[in-house]
Amino acid sequence: MSDMTFMDDLEELSSAEDFLEYFAIEFDRSVVQVNRLHIMQRFHDYLKDLPDADQVADIEGYKTAYKELLTKAYEDFVHSDALTEKVFRVFHMKGPQTTFVPLDQILE
Numbered sequence: 001m002s003d004m005t006f007m008d009d010l011e012e013l014s015s016a017e018d019f020l021e022y023f024a025i026e027f028d029r030s031v032v033q034v035n036r037l038h039i040m041q042r043f044h045d046y047l048k049d050l051p052d053a054d055q056v057a058d059i060e061g062y063k064t065a066y067k068e069l070l071t072k073a074y075e076d077f078v079h080s081d082a083l084t085e086k087v088f089r090v091f092h093m094k095g096p097q098t099t100f101v102p103l104d105q106i107l108e
Helices: 003-012 016-022 029-047 059-078
Strands: none
Touching: 003 016, 003 059, 016 029, 016 059, 029 059
């Protein structure tokens, strides 16, 4: 892998385990199996604060930042759970949502 292909390398990764292994982050497979989508969404949320790769002169520093943010996302779920972390919008809903659809609209 060269510095110029960092983003290309990331595009080849397809699972939470792939990302964790790529960045050489030790992880508990049971934590990842239960929380993979939450970990990856949290990682994505953390990445929003980073500049685009093409705006960074120090690609090694950029890689380090990615690794630190992925580690942080993973650790969030080692010490907590999906219900507590509330990564996805569905966890923020107050209660069941109901919508009334009149019968005559269904039959149209």
